[in-house]
Amino acid sequence: MNLKDHKVAVCGAGGFIGGHIVGELMKSGVNVIRAIDVKPLDEWYQVHTSVENVEADLKDAENCDLAVRGATAVFNLAADMGGMGFIEANRALCMLSVLINTHLLLSSQQAGVSHFFFSSSACVYNADKQRTPDVIPLKESDAYPALAEDGYGWEKLFSERMCRHFEEDFGLQCRVARYHNVYGPNGTWAGGREKAPAAICRKVLEAKHSGRHEIEIWGDGHQTRSFMYIDDCVKGSRMIIESDIHEPINLGSSELITINQLVDIAESFAGIKLKRSYNLSAPKGVNGRNSDNALILDYLKWEPSTSLRQGLRKTYDWIEQQMLVAVPA
Ligand code: NAD
DSSP states (O other): OOOGGEEEEEEETTSSHHHHHHHHHHHHHHHHEEEEESOGGGOSSSSOOOSSEEEETTTTHHHHHHHTTTEHHHOOOOOOOOOOOHHHHHHHHHTTTTHHHHHHHHHHHHHTTTTEEEEEEEEGGGGGGSSSSOOBBBGGGGSSOOOOOOOOHHHHHHHHHHHHHHHHHHHEEEEEEEEEEEOSSSSOOOOOOOOOOHHEEEHHHHHHHHSEEEEEESSOOOEEEEEEEHHHHHHHHHHHTOOOOOOOOOEEEOOOEHHHHHHHHHHHTTTTTOEEEEEEOOOOOOOBBBBBBBBHHHHHHHOOOOOOHHHHHHHHHHHHHHHHHHHHH
């Protein structure tokens, strides 16, 4: 399948990843016919004016019919989500995203869409495999037996399953990527939904600009993670929808790092060292998580490769610009 032969609708296009996907597809000559998000247009991270931009709640079945009308390929990036602080405190809201994916699948099937992309998450993985920081990278089969992240992860796992059965029973070609921590410019960096890379960059920048050289870190700082730069996420998502991969597949970096090391990198950009305090009662997620990329390497001969230092530099610089715009000197 080549996306250039399709008319594409992108759901969740006002968000971080959706906005980048619309931009990159258009840049490469793909016919994106529609971008949809529940947020008012002036809150979208990126607005591409040559596309039909629609404000609509995709939990509503009729809006899903309108969203996919005339499209032959659909990206579903729409979900109520955020970093650990948000998903641990909003489990019901996260689970309600099941309405979005369910109605989008139904509308896509009824409208004769040929390819459907679902953005799943590493939060589907069994928590017992993520108890210690010295992780064994998670391979796709580690989602079962199921013990997903409560709320958000269970919704993703259920929706993956819906995709699988829509393909088996109705022939709708579903492609499912399990994203591992995506970061980059034009995403959430404040307000409570931001994830660790943006939150750490912001905190380091606040310390630099205020002169108060202190930082609060959620957890003990020894938690391990991998973080994927947005350009790799966009490239991999496109490769996956264009592929014949009929099973959920990891899309993540395998560069493992502790949260303390993430802070080290951000401090090096700022040229300062901060006094660290550790908030052990704050939401911190699992102790360790990394992406096993054997399957994607096997299928696509490719894996995300932007180094964290390189990607974080761009993210840090973008957040600094946003902070200066928000509070002019
Ligand atoms: P985001 O919050 O920036 O974007 C999601 C967008 O969906 C938002 O703009 C939001 O307004 C929109 N949305 C929410 N409810 C909606 C509704 N009812 N109708 C229409 N639009 C609605 O998040 P993101 O980081 O761009 O994530 C995109 C997708 O990737 C999500 O499905 C998310 O669960 C998944 N994912 C992201 C990450 C990550 O690290 N960013 C990791 C794993 C999975």
